[in-house]
Amino acid sequence: MLDMKMIRQNPDEIKARLATRGVQAETIDELLAQDKKRRELVGQSESLKQERNTVSEAIAQAKRNKEDASEQIAAMREVGSKIKALDEELATVEAKVKDMAARLPNLPNPTIPVGADEEANVELRKVGTPRQFDFEPKAHWDIAEDLDILDFGRAAKVSGARFVFYKGWGARLERAIYNFMLDQHAEEGYTEVIPPYIVNHDSMYGTGQFPKFKEDVYSIEGQDMTLIPTAEVPLTNYYRDEVIPDEKLPVYFTAMSPSFRSEAGSAGRDTRGLIRMHQFHKVEMVKYTKPEDSYNELEKMTANAGNIMEKLGLPYHVITLSTGDMGFSAAMTHDLEVWMPAQDTYREISSCSNCEDFQARRAHIQYRDEKGKLQFVHTLNGSGLAVGRTMAAILENYQNEDGSVTIPEALRPYMGGLEKITKEN
Structure with a gap:
């Protein structure tokens, strides 16, 4: 499998080298688009999990102070639902990225002959x-x-x-x-x-x-x-x-x-x-x-x-x-x-x-x-x-x-x- 970081950093080179193996540039573009979506979902999920941690701490503090925490509890449930939805979407996108990457052939050594057959x-x-x-x-x-x-x-x-x-x-x-x-x-x-x-x-x-x-x-x-x-x-x-x-x-x-x-x-x-x-x-x-x-x-x-x-x-x-x-x-x-x-x-x-x-x-x-x-x-x-x-x-x-x-x-x-x-x- 190719290094995803390498593909992100050198998309034009990867496209050119894989083109000699019959891989269309659009395939790499779609993989990069899905990878970008995956990283965005990871960021959103991590942000919401941080927010959930903050709300959990606020709830704990309110309980220690014998204060009403119903608003924080409702907010945490809403955040939890969002995290669940994001993680489900993330799992789908990650599976797609892995499958697309797994179907890409190896990069040919630059010294070998280029040809269709x-x-x-x-x-x-x-x-x-x-x-x-x-x-x-x-x-x-x-x-x-x-x-x-x-x-x-x-x-x-x-x-x-x-x-x-x-x-x-x-x-x-x-x-x-x-x-x-x-x-x-x-x-x-x-x-x-x-x-x-x-x-x-x-x-x-x-x-x-x-x-x-x-x-x-x-x-x-x-x-x-x-x-x-x-x-x-x-x-x-x-x-x-x-x-x-x-x-x-x-x-x-x-x-x-x-x-x-x-x-x-x-x-x-x-x-x-x-x-x-x-x-x-x-x-x-x-x-x-x-x-x-x-x-x-x-x-x-x-x-x-x-x-x-x-x-x-x-x-x-x-x-x-x-x-x-x-x-x-x-x-x-x-x-x-x-x-x-x-x-x-x-x-x-x-x-x-x-x-x-x-x-x-x-x-x-x-x-x-x-x-x-x-x-x-x-x-x-x-x-x-x-x-x-x-x-x-x-x-x-x-x-x-x-x-x-x-x-x-x-x-x-x-x-x-x-x-x-x-x-x-």
């Missing part, structure tokens, strides 16, 4: 060279079904579209991928966590999914509970409503979890394969840092995700997202996109974002600086990596003409030494 994204670097095939590469879903390691058809029967059964060596490969990722991140200093997979609505609010994106998640009917869309939610809310001791920062967490997404608005997109699923595994990285360290930590996190790709021998590139393509809570995002031979293009496999103090304000996560003053931490999150997409990339990049798939060397210790998945094994 992915067309304005900027490539930072390419890593690895896409393999040149001497045969026509197959899509990962065809490879996997021919090897009988993924079953989309029966998953559709059991659950519906965008679900899958992993079978045999397919299940083993999925498990190998996320165990390898977790081990790598542990070596890089992340604390491994197994988080809850169901969170309350306060947690979804803290990371910015609620209230704006309720249609994108699976909520449990009749309860204040939601299946997590990513482990970012429980990991970022770990310190909600707490002050983190200065000496603990930075905090690094990593977790493998299932992620559940309704994929609202994705009809017709990536209807086959592992790219866009309602349920998938993801290894998440989350950091809590001091503000002055957060952008250096973003580069480290991006490198951590890239390290996984390089050890798996997968070609990828890194791009910085434009203002119009970036997620709601992010101030800057680096996406890693892996090369997919069958599609002849790069596809997203990780997003690493610095949210600055946006989530910390919503979740009330602070630390004390060297002067003892409370400050909001900066939070960062990134995929390290999306496991299903990593599997898809391995199947396509390591496929052989006979339909088999070579196992990347880094994963073989996790696969019992298996070097190749074939129809025979």
Whole structure:
């Protein structure tokens, strides 16, 4: 959430920066108008409460003097009625201000590309060279079904579209991928966590999914509970409503979890394969840092995700997202996109974002600086990596003409030494 004081003091700058994210100036004007009304109501209410205190003292004095206090009592009742009406109006206005502010995205970092969508994204670097095939590469879903390691058809029967059964060596490969990722991140200093997979609505609010994106998640009917869309939610809310001791920062967490997404608005997109699923595994990285360290930590996190790709021998590139393509809570995002031979293009496999103090304000996560003053931490999150997409990339990049798939060397210790998945094994 943005600092309301900052919006009041710099309305033109806030309008200009949020305009690059599709927010109309009128939205800020309406928020400021409601905030002004809120502050006026607070002033009126406090003034009347002071008057009530004065009248109460006069009544008490009159009673001590055995004097008639009926006029003062009548006046106090009138003041009390006014205060009640003002406080009710104030509660309504405060709720409106909070809701309007909660729907504003984060301010984009001034250095990122400005644009309406992915067309304005900027490539930072390419890593690895896409393999040149001497045969026509197959899509990962065809490879996997021919090897009988993924079953989309029966998953559709059991659950519906965008679900899958992993079978045999397919299940083993999925498990190998996320165990390898977790081990790598542990070596890089992340604390491994197994988080809850169901969170309350306060947690979804803290990371910015609620209230704006309720249609994108699976909520449990009749309860204040939601299946997590990513482990970012429980990991970022770990310190909600707490002050983190200065000496603990930075905090690094990593977790493998299932992620559940309704994929609202994705009809017709990536209807086959592992790219866009309602349920998938993801290894998440989350950091809590001091503000002055957060952008250096973003580069480290991006490198951590890239390290996984390089050890798996997968070609990828890194791009910085434009203002119009970036997620709601992010101030800057680096996406890693892996090369997919069958599609002849790069596809997203990780997003690493610095949210600055946006989530910390919503979740009330602070630390004390060297002067003892409370400050909001900066939070960062990134995929390290999306496991299903990593599997898809391995199947396509390591496929052989006979339909088999070579196992990347880094994963073989996790696969019992298996070097190749074939129809025979």
